Amino acid sequence: MAKVDALAGSRRSKSGWEKGGRPVQRESVRAPDQTWEDELTLQDKPAISLEHVSRRFVIDGRQVTVLDDVSFEVPAHGITAVLGPNGSGKSTLLRLVAGLLTPDSGTIEIGGERVADADQRVGLVFQEPRLLPWRTAIDNVAFPLELAGVSRAERRERATALLDLVGLSAFARAYPQQLSGGMRQRAAIARALARDPQILLLDEPFSALDALTRERFNAELLEIWQRTGTTILIVTHSIAEACFLADEVVVLTARPGRVAARVPVPLGRPRRDDTLDSAAFSRAAATIRAHLSGSPADIAAQEAAAAPVSDVLERAGAPAWFDPFGGPG
């Protein structure tokens, strides 16, 4: 915790570089015994809201609708996962929220304000690390601060704290090509957090990692989330990843991307490896799977099965038929 305090402290003392100051709400770290339902009452207005968002692209002279009438909200300090098959416009959706693209219709708001061009309230983690190969890990993490004109000493201090947060302190002076794929993505997450964003957007961040590394990274991402209190919107095509991380999973259909369902994941926090084996996890995963396959009969069957959710907070329950990471942990 001391490290996080250091982060927050440096931010409060010198805030010249933080555009669009926000109410500092670092106290969002949950107590372990708090339930998912308690969290809902803690959450005030949505951090992100999308209303009837559509986006078309011209591909080979043909207009293709990539996203069609997409609406959902992401609660403040919550984690929402967007899940969909390839071509469902997941990455487009993330770029719209980041302000790198503009919607053809509909509105996207962050904290009640319209998203601006390249919105600085978000931190982006891309599918690939996208580190600058000529900069060391620490200089890569400090890059957003350098662009914002933060002094060298403050950059150094903050980048060091962030590298510590993602467990890369020992590799501060390493160049990206000297780091493993996982380490590079850690550095990319640290960089995305550099300007202390209200919202962290992740675009299939762990898809290039092997299954075991990926499982560990998801757990670490949750830890980082608990320590920083950012709102997270993560795009993924892994049902297990979505269920493990998110409070709610937004399922998109294939092109054009529409919201097929918004599936709540009624699991407590903190979530651990054994969360993956609980019945509630399995049910959420099965419901999502049914929505993805899109057959109405499947969906009805799954919803009927999921109806008596008396053991909402059950963890480490009956072994799941659905084992996302192959084999008992």
Added chain:
Amino acid sequence: MWRTTVLPVLAAAVVFVVTWKVIAVVGNFGVFLPAPEVVGGRFLGAWLDGTMWPHASATLVEIGLGFFVGAGLAVGIGYLVARSRLAERLLSPYIVAAQATPVLVLAPLLVLWLGPGLAPKVVICALIVFFPVAVATMVGIRSVDRRLLELGRSLRASPRQVLVHLELPAALPQILGGMRVGVTLAVIGAIVGEWAGADRGLGVLINIARGSLFDFPLMFATLLTIALIAVVLYLVVLLVERALVGAWR
């Protein structure tokens, strides 16, 4: 170091000198192809008695100035052409045409226009350096990873920041590759410029040795000096390259 660097270099030099000696003896070219030991002796002599240095220094100045002017312009214009369609349309025909125009023809004209001093040699060097560096810059800037540029945009980098922090570092390996070619060409440019009219320089020394002194060993010693200058300059660019991009490539 000894095994991997010095030994191969020495071996190649020995093979070169032996081949030279064999051709000189067997070919029976007489005075027109002096043996390597004759040229070597004349080379040392010319450096020691102060014949070579004034000419070599004059040529080095021409190469240095010409290279910096030419490479500097090339990076700027290459960037412009890479990033602006209009600039490409306007400039690229002239860039190619200038490259295709024989410097050999241009050199005497430049001396007529600019006088026999330093200026025409610098212009010729710059002209000859320009093309490879401009093309390398163009290719380098065009091939900058779009995903890095998107990162820059997401962080609201200013155009200047994109240039300084993303485009130039990303294109630097290619630009330096173009400079490696350019610096050796600059040596040729300087000699050609001197042949068109000068009172000093290694090109002048070659003319004097061949035409008035009939001192073929001196001519070959001068050629050796020119070759060594090219090798050293190439190595300098290589070292700069290693210092700038060696750590991360």
